[in-house]
Amino acid sequence: MGKLRTIARRTFLIGSAAIAGGVAFGVWAYRRDVENPLLADLPEGAATLNPYVLIDADGITLITPRADVGQGAVSIQAHLLAEELDVDPSVVRTSFGPASSAYYNGKVSAEGFPLAAWDDGFVARTGRAASDVIGKFTGLHLTGGSTTVPDAYDKLRAAGASARETLKEAVAQRLGVERDALSTEDGHVIAPDGTRLPYTELAADAAALEPIEAPLRDPAQWRALGKPMRRTDIVAKSTGTARYGTDVTLPDMLHATVVTNPVLGGGMASMDVAEAEAMPGIVAIYAITDGAAVVADNTWRAIKAAQTIRFDWGPQDGPADNDGLWALHEAALDSGDRDSRFTDEGDVDAAPGTRLDTEYRVPFLHHAPLEPANATVLYTPERTQVWTAHQAPTFVAQQVAKVTGQDTEQVEVHNLQSGGSFGHRLEFLWVTQTAEIAMQHPGRPVRMTWSREQDMTHPFLRPMAIARGAGTTEGGQVRSLDLTIAAQSVAESQVGRLGFPVMGPDVAIVAAAWDAPYAIPDRRVTGVRVPATIPVSSWRSVGASHNGFFFETLLDELIHQAGADPVAERLRLLHHAPSRGVLEAAAEMASWDGPQPGPGRGRGVGFAFSFGVPCAQIVEVEQTDAGLRLTDVWIAAEVGRVLDPVNLDAQLSGGALFGLSHAMFSEITFADHAPEQWNYDGYEGMRQWQVPRVQVRGLGTTGDIRGAGEPGLPPAAPALGNAIFAATGQRLRQMPFARDVDFA
Amino acid sequence: MQVTVNGTSHQIEVEPDMPLLWLLRDELGILGPKYGCGIAACGACTVLLDGVAVRSCQVQAGDLDGAEVTTVEGLGTPEAPHPVQKAWIEEQVAQCGYCQSGQIMQAVDLLRTTPNPTDEDIDDAMSGNLCRCASYPRIRAAIRRAAQAEGA
Numbered sequence: 001m002g003k004l005r006t007i008a009r010r011t012f013l014i015g016s017a018a019i020a021g022g023v024a025f026g027v028w029a030y031r032r033d034v035e036n037p038l039l040a041d042l043p044e045g046a047a048t049l050n051p052y053v054l055i056d057a058d059g060i061t062l063i064t065p066r067a068d069v070g071q072g073a074v075s076i077q078a079h080l081l082a083e084e085l086d087v088d089p090s091v092v093r094t095s096f097g098p099a100s101s102a103y104y105n106g107k108v109s110a111e112g113f114p115l116a117a118w119d120d121g122f123v124a125r126t127g128r129a130a131s132d133v134i135g136k137f138t139g140l141h142l143t144g145g146s147t148t149v150p151d152a153y154d155k156l157r158a159a160g161a162s163a164r165e166t167l168k169e170a171v172a173q174r175l176g177v178e179r180d181a182l183s184t185e186d187g188h189v190i191a192p193d194g195t196r197l198p199y200t201e202l203a204a205d206a207a208a209l210e211p212i213e214a215p216l217r218d219p220a221q222w223r224a225l226g227k228p229m230r231r232t233d234i235v236a237k238s239t240g241t242a243r244y245g246t247d248v249t250l251p252d253m254l255h256a257t258v259v260t261n262p263v264l265g266g267g268m269a270s271m272d273v274a275e276a277e278a279m280p281g282i283v284a285i286y287a288i289t290d291g292a293a294v295v296a297d298n299t300w301r302a303i304k305a306a307q308t309i310r311f312d313w314g315p316q317d318g319p320a321d322n323d324g325l326w327a328l329h330e331a332a333l334d335s336g337d338r339d340s341r342f343t344d345e346g347d348v349d350a351a352p353g354t355r356l357d358t359e360y361r362v363p364f365l366h367h368a369p370l371e372p373a374n375a376t377v378l379y380t381p382e383r384t385q386v387w388t389a390h391q392a393p394t395f396v397a398q399q400v401a402k403v404t405g406q407d408t409e410q411v412e413v414h415n416l417q418s419g420g421s422f423g424h425r426l427e428f429l430w431v432t433q434t435a436e437i438a439m440q441h442p443g444r445p446v447r448m449t450w451s452r453e454q455d456m457t458h459p460f461l462r463p464m465a466i467a468r469g470a471g472t473t474e475g476g477q478v479r480s481l482d483l484t485i486a487a488q489s490v491a492e493s494q495v496g497r498l499g500f501p502v503m504g505p506d507v508a509i510v511a512a513a514w515d516a517p518y519a520i521p522d523r524r525v526t527g528v529r530v531p532a533t534i535p536v537s538s539w540r541s542v543g544a545s546h547n548g549f550f551f552e553t554l555l556d557e558l559i560h561q562a563g564a565d566p567v568a569e570r571l572r573l574l575h576h577a578p579s580r581g582v583l584e585a586a587a588e589m590a591s592w593d594g595p596q597p598g599p600g601r602g603r604g605v606g607f608a609f610s611f612g613v614p615c616a617q618i619v620e621v622e623q624t625d626a627g628l629r630l631t632d633v634w635i636a637a638e639v640g641r642v643l644d645p646v647n648l649d650a651q652l653s654g655g656a657l658f659g660l661s662h663a664m665f666s667e668i669t670f671a672d673h674a675p676e677q678w679n680y681d682g683y684e685g686m687r688q689w690q691v692p693r694v695q696v697r698g699l700g701t702t703g704d705i706r707g708a709g710e711p712g713l714p715p716a717a718p719a720l721g722n723a724i725f726a727a728t729g730q731r732l733r734q735m736p737f738a739r740d741v742d743f744a
Numbered sequence: 745m746q747v748t749v750n751g752t753s754h755q756i757e758v759e760p761d762m763p764l765l766w767l768l769r770d771e772l773g774i775l776g777p778k779y780g781c782g783i784a785a786c787g788a789c790t791v792l793l794d795g796v797a798v799r800s801c802q803v804q805a806g807d808l809d810g811a812e813v814t815t816v817e818g819l820g821t822p823e824a825p826h827p828v829q830k831a832w833i834e835e836q837v838a839q840c841g842y843c844q845s846g847q848i849m850q851a852v853d854l855l856r857t858t859p860n861p862t863d864e865d866i867d868d869a870m871s872g873n874l875c876r877c878a879s880y881p882r883i884r885a886a887i888r889r890a891a892q893a894e895g896a
Contacts, residue, residue, distance in 0.1 A: 070840025070877050230836065237841030238832040239825055240776025240816030244842060247775040255770065280759060299779075300766035370780045370788055370842045370876045419778070419842025420876045452781045646836055650879070654839060657878035680785040680874060689867035691880040 037100035047203035049166055050211060051102045052081055052159040055203035060092040060187060065103035067143040067391045069421030071709045072647045075231040077152055083225050084160030084217060086184040089232050096415035099393035101139025107147035108140060117612035143391040144426060144538060146611040146707030153705050161214040169212055170205035171197055229644045244419045248376040248387045250445040254283060256437050257302040257449055259309060260291030262457055262674035264535050267314025276305040288436045303451045316673040318533040325670060329466045332530045333486045339529035340505035342514040346522030348482040353474030356561055360553060361734040362546045363667030365462040367539055368683060371419025372455045373430040377438035378445040379404060384411045389418030391425045395498060399428050403435040423538040427460045457675045461668055462539030463487040465546045469554035473562035478569060480522035483513055483554060485547060489529050493536045508543035512610045512714055513551045517576035540658060541710040544610035548714025552606045556722045566605040567592050578638040578702050579614035583607055585636035585697055586616040595726035602727025606719030613711035614638050617656060619719040621727050627742030628724060630692035635712060640705040642698040648708050649696045655712025661686035663717035665738050745809045749774060750818030760806025765789045767805050776816035776845045787873030790846035791815045797853035816845035828852050831890035839877035847873045851887050860891050
């Protein structure tokens, strides 16, 4: 079979390169324990048993190194540690810990390879295992790709178990008993006579011992994992006591904002600050990279003064507006140049049947988290401290060190929870800007906040993209499918901003299309790389965010042309049992009986396999006098074992609604080299009165454990578009849909 | 100028056009209300002004003399949450949580005027409050839960 041959050839290259390049050495080094970064700044009287457990007289701190941008990462990391450590995660403290390669993410690089996650063959597994080794060597302390749970699942339970057994060993030696005679409960070791010895009193002794490796508990013994959990941050976030980057308050702190050229790197020729300088509370105004900083004694005073500055920007190269940008994509498609063709089965050009040709478009999208970009920096020539929320704190330290001219080790990053991200907190421009400002005020902390207008007009965008689709149907079935996707490369743009080149094809351009687990006899998926112009970025579910729409809309059009049922034909074509399972589940939840449940109503199906998770959705819409109204969304996904059904529901529901909201209303457009949207009034999304009923089911029956932050998004937009087609007969091939239809 | 915030009286000398949001955050250090948009498009800054929910980014300091302001901190505490905050905890509404102070203040105002809101009442009252994480279904559930708890 063509597919297997292609995959084997590709993955062999990765596997052998990894093996020849140092896995033999790597296995040895990989098995060595990572250095414990908590030892570097260990407070007096504190002890640390491994990089995840810090104990002092005041209590226990669990280190949860993956960033929390709202997806509940702190809570699940704390619960994984606590399950084995036997502490109450709602009572102990949590900390993001220092920026350190010890907190490498082995899973995120695994997903960067073109290995279909449904492929459990030897070569695919070897390739992924090698990438875990690479992840360790490259030391990516990074949150992304829905990898927090897959990466932490064994690692944090093992850290908790090791700490627990080492604490027990300290008691065993003290009392002269066997470790097996001891038990643990709620932060205490229980001696054979029932005496309860708190971990806080044992930590110093335990830290002097060689850490003990302990087997993981059987899931049947779990107390918290697998059952509905209370998020560790839920009380703070419900009482206004949760603290974000915008809330950082330090003695003698200055408040700042910036205004910069809408074109990144475009520079600033001149500025007139006369009016701004005379305004109350202004401390200083000066040029920084690409624009100006305003420093004041209050954020509002800084923003108000900044709005009065008149600029002459530097050169603004590249396409000025959306027409020019679309033309670049059309030219790339017409050129015949290709970035990838991971899937080429059968012969799409010679496939028999009735032919269909279509084209689809999606716009640029901004992450636009509600907390505006901000950072606080305290610079001294000896040491720089940074307070910000970031998904890759080691990158922050490196980028700030470049600005200050210090060694990375002289930059300390205090990571914070974020008021949303959706990928935004992988960028760092506002942090380096704040470092530039702080260097002008040594010894004084500077908290810099972007105005919403600065934030909205200086985005790092989900790429706009065009897909050309074709296919044939024959005998009531889909026979062939040919999809060519043109987009800028997120990897090239984003990793390029960190100063690194990116080699080879960008899997994201074709993600969730090349590896869609459908057995279509003739199938081809081609990626076309559009030349880099506008900065693009990882936006929730990355390439799958557009390819779910492209692939599933094309497939739906073919199914309709074939005269087949949207559920039945997909089930016939899906060759991956868990993928069939989620579609069957969604159909059952919706009591699926065809795409037209009644007059003026329509139902659409969307399916995507992304981040290792098959997810199926059915959306129902109805026509009303005020326009189309979404009534229901049914979501089924297979993430493997469900660790927290509450948060699984929140993430899958949130991902789907985020996808629907942008599909309906949102786009960033360009005119005169700048985004035309300045605030949320120009970048609308779904509001409470437009939100449908949502039902979520996590199957939890099979496969490796997976993350849920992203996979809920890709099936949502096609399910909505297909539902609108079923209700109205109007086929929507360009997002946002509000261009062409009215929503109630 | 005198303003009472969460029961505490403050004498304040600031420019009359400083928005209440920034008076609270940067002058008084009350950080529950959040800056999201500055143009009343998101609701993250919602507080009660003399008992009525307002966007604090649109209220100017010069109009506040003698006013009583309640922020999310004035409703309840982590140890003793307000019934609406309790419903928010029990329904586990928050994801990133940044908008929730504003959502909660808006819900308090809704339940003050409409103790048993219909779905349409909830839609009308809450649609000015943006949640980028799309926690909307749980916001609705928490308002229903709070209404039932208060009615019981």
